[in-house]
Amino acid sequence: MALRLDRDKIESLRRQLLEEQSDLRKRINENSHYGLAASYRDSTGELSSNDNHPADIGTDMFERSKDSALLEKEAFRLERVEAALERMNTGEYGRCVACGKFIPIERLDALPTAIYCVEHEPRQNTSNDRPVEEEFLMPPFGRTSLDGQGDQNGFDGEDAWQIVESWGTSNTPAMAENNNVDDYNLMFIEAEENDGYVESLESFLATDITGHHVSVVRNRAYHRYMADNEGDHLLEPDDDRDRSPY
Secondary structure (H helix, E strand, O other): OOOOOOHHHHHHHHHHHHHHHHHHHHHHHHOOOOOOOOOHHHHHOOOOOOOOOHHHHHHHHHHHHHHHHHHHHHHHHHHHHHHHHHHHHHOOOOEOOOOOOEOOHHHHHHOOOOOOOHHHOOOOOOOOOOOOHHHHHOOOOHHHOOOOOOOOOOOOHHHHHHHHHOOOOOOOHHHOOOOOOOOHHHOOOOOOOOOOOOOHHHHOEEEOOOOOOEEEOOOHHHHHHHHOOOOOHHHOOHHHHHOOOO
C-alpha cells in the first residue's frame, strides 16, 4: 500500500521540479523557441516561398518541422511540470486522479510529474491508422499490377518499374531486397528474371525461318545452363556437338 508523502519528500520533489522548470524555460527562450520566434521569411531571407520549387526549400522545411516538434515536446514537458507544482500548492500532489489512492514514492522519484498510479496510467496504444493514399497503392504498383489475376500475364506496372529501375537508382547493394547482392546490375526487382523468354534454353536455341534446322548459340546463358547440369551435350544436333568445347 502506497504511503502519504511527508513534507520533506514533497519539498525534495518540489526542488527537482523547479530545477527542471527553470531548465526548460531557459532552453526554450535562449533558442528563440527553437528558431520559430522568427518568421520563415526572416529566417531564410526569402520574400516568399511561393515562387520556389518544393525541392528548393526542402531542407528549410525539414529543419523548421524538426524545430516545431522539439518545441512542442519541450512545451508539453513544461506544462506537465507546472501542473505538478500547482498540485503541490493545492495539496493534491501524490494522489492518483483516477482512483484517489496515493502514488508510490518510488514512482514519483522516477516520474515526479505523475498524476496516475501504475494501474490507471493511460495506455499509449500505437495507432494503426494509415494515410488513405496507401489504399490506392495496394497491392504493390496499385491498380496497374496484374500479378494477383491468374488469367493475366500482360505488361503491367511492375514490369514498367523493372525497366526503369534497371537503368539505375540511388540505392546501393546494402539496401537491396536480397542482402547477398554485390552487383549493381542485380539490384532491381527480379533482376535475374529471363528477359524476352521463359525457359533459359530459349535464349540459346535457334532455328532457321522454316523451323527445321536447330542450332545452339553458346552464349553465357548456355554455359550457365550446362554448368548447372540442366542440359545434356549428347542431345545437341550433330553439327553443333562436333564444335562443342566440352
